[in-house]
Amino acid sequence: MSRADLGGIVSPVSNVLLPRSVRLALWLSTDAPAERIATAVQGSDEPHRLLTRDGTWDLASLIAEVQSSVLTVAALLPVPGDVAAVPRAQDQYHAGTPDPVTAGECLLLGGRERHLIAVPDVQQFGSEWDFGHVVTWHVAQVDEWETAFHGAIGSLAEAESQLRTGLTHATSTIMDLELGMWRPEVKDGIAQLRDARLTDEDLPSITPRRLAALSLAVRLKAIAELALEDTSGGGAVNVWQADQSRAALLEVLRVARRAIAAATYARIER
Structure with a gap:
């Protein structure tokens, strides 16, 4: 799929x-x-x-x-x-x-x-x-x-704090893996996603703070999903490393999903 x-x-x-x-x-x-x-x-x-x-x-x-x-x-x-x-x-x-x-x-x-x-x-x-x-x-x-x-x-402020921690965990987990064993398309995809930003012209005008949190969260989510695909497919050196990496990446995904939700919450005033 x-x-x-x-x-x-x-x-x-x-x-x-x-x-x-x-x-x-x-x-x-x-x-x-x-x-x-x-x-x-x-x-x-x-x-x-x-x-x-x-x-x-x-x-x-x-x-x-x-x-x-x-x-x-x-x-x-x-x-x-x-x-x-x-x-x-x-x-x-x-x-x-x-x-x-x-x-x-x-x-x-x-x-x-x-x-x-x-x-x-x-x-x-x-x-x-x-x-x-x-x-x-x-x-x-x-x-x-x-x-x-x-x-x-939680609030957007709490999400921002967790995202910073999540980014550190994701970076550490990815660096701890032997990147040479990863599929080339996964390495390239993660490299591109590190600098990705939401620039879709069909996004509405929202506050810079919400946009920044949303951009980081969807980027983290995509990176973690790519990394999980490769650890599941044999990118990790051994079973123990695969399990440790998977646990860390699943936590990054949880943080990213909740941060995306926090960034979407709005009280509408018309």
């Missing part, structure tokens, strides 16, 4: 992936028109659909409704073993509602009277060389999520 299959939208810089939930959360924190947000989030996808208990909507319609009623927004990137802050759905209105952990991402919306979760179901079509994506967002009402989010994810 290629990285494009994973449901993110590829930045021009070193194939850094931005999950759709992250992109949508960032755009919803701005005052951009609904159609502009929908265009940016959909990218090269087919037009997104949304399934709610009230029926099927297009993305722009839901965005317009969100802009009039939502007060807070955030994205999460849960994985098996790390489901911190994922709220409990109150209405499983649709038999095909995907699990946020299976999807690897979700969008959280908070209002005065209700809280929502939107989980994208991404289906690829076409061939390996010429493909597209059909995306259906499943929207359900959930329990109040902000308290758990702040408790598990």
Whole structure:
């Protein structure tokens, strides 16, 4: 499976992936028109659909409704073993509602009277060389999520501190491995990602602080994922080293995922 299959939208810089939930959360924190947000989030996808208990909507319609009623927004990137802050759905209105952990991402919306979760179901079509994506967002009402989010994810300042530590750990782990044994494409990919920045023209205008944290977090996430692929494939010298490296890189991934979530949280003032 290629990285494009994973449901993110590829930045021009070193194939850094931005999950759709992250992109949508960032755009919803701005005052951009609904159609502009929908265009940016959909990218090269087919037009997104949304399934709610009230029926099927297009993305722009839901965005317009969100802009009039939502007060807070955030994205999460849960994985098996790390489901911190994922709220409990109150209405499983649709038999095909995907699990946020299976999807690897979700969008959280908070209002005065209700809280929502939107989980994208991404289906690829076409061939390996010429493909597209059909995306259906499943929207359900959930329990109040902000308290758990702040408790598990923390503030942007806390994320920045953990990212600095994560960068040190990632660098140390990678340097401790015998790089000569790594596949050339992995070494080249990590070298490119070290200096990568989010320069995607479809990113909204957010504060430099949020952008810097997000850029470092997605870069760390991509580096750790590449390194994990190679340690799993025999890049480490022995089993002990592979286990030690894998544990360290998984912790870097956890920090990166939570930092991305922290960077997406916004209280909307309109």
